[in-house]
Amino acid sequence: MKEYILITGASSGIGYEMANELAAKGLNLILVARTENKLQQMQAELTEKHGNLVKYFAADLSDANVAKELYKKVKNENLLVTHLVNNAGIGNYGSFTETSLEVELSMIQLNISSLVVLSKLFAQDMVSRKSGRIMNVGSVVSFLPMPYFSVYSATKAFVKAFSETLDAELEGTGVDVLSLYPGTVDTGFTTSEMQTTNLHKTKPMHPKDVAIQGVKHLLEGNGKKVVGFQNWFNTKLPNFVPDDIMMKIKKALASQK
């Protein structure tokens, strides 16, 4: 059986760059996202450039049942997933009373429910093989929940809590659960509204730089990895700044310029 790394959200941004980094290392990939033609194009390009095996599945993971079907399709094709990267995620910005409930419910399904489904199903196989790695993509807001990103922040706080506890639970099984926490990154994730906030005064990171660190963490790391020194430092601020002051700072940062 050939070994594969499965990446969700592989068609653009951080996932796209991680797929390219992994392919350059000669690793076989299963790419997942909604946009089939982008996945098809990536398959052709990566195979031609690096000669590795690339499969893809077009799937809308804003329905957790689709995540269950995805797992079945991977099994039916006899593909052995040694590494799972739960990267697909969406966010939204705005006052909670004005943002779209439909978008937020989809976000919870994608950022939380499908991540749990894929983690459970693939972790069960990994534990029985006594080997495997799962990396979940959180965000700096997993540590620093932001006003106007309330539901998104809560989904990413879930990712952190889930990844840390599952990693502890699986200690000694041969399966590691890692997590990656980028700050602002220049991808299609960032809407024009988000760009009007004070958060975007600092230059966002390039997704390739995030992917290089993400791939290193996936292949060699342990536990949590916050990407970039400034982001790492910011995640430590709640240890010495009182909660109410911290929230005022975050509200000012997340407000529009």
Ligand SMILES: NC(=O)c1ccc[n+]([C@@H]2O[C@H](COP(=O)([O-])OP(=O)(O)OC[C@H]3O[C@@H](n4cnc5c(N)ncnc54)[C@H](OP(=O)(O)O)[C@@H]3O)[C@@H](O)[C@H]2O)c1
């Ligand atoms: N960009 C940032 O500032 C930032 C900061 C911290 C953390 N992150 C996290 O990094 C991860 C990747 O984000 P990114 O910045 O690379 O964003 P991106 O460029 O928008 O990429 C998101 C990826 O997820 C896929 N996707 C979106 N909705 C999906 C769905 N319903 N089902 C399946 N796939 C779906 C997209 O492909 P399709 O549209 O083809 O489905 C795309 O491949 C996310 O978890 C995000 O929360 C981003």
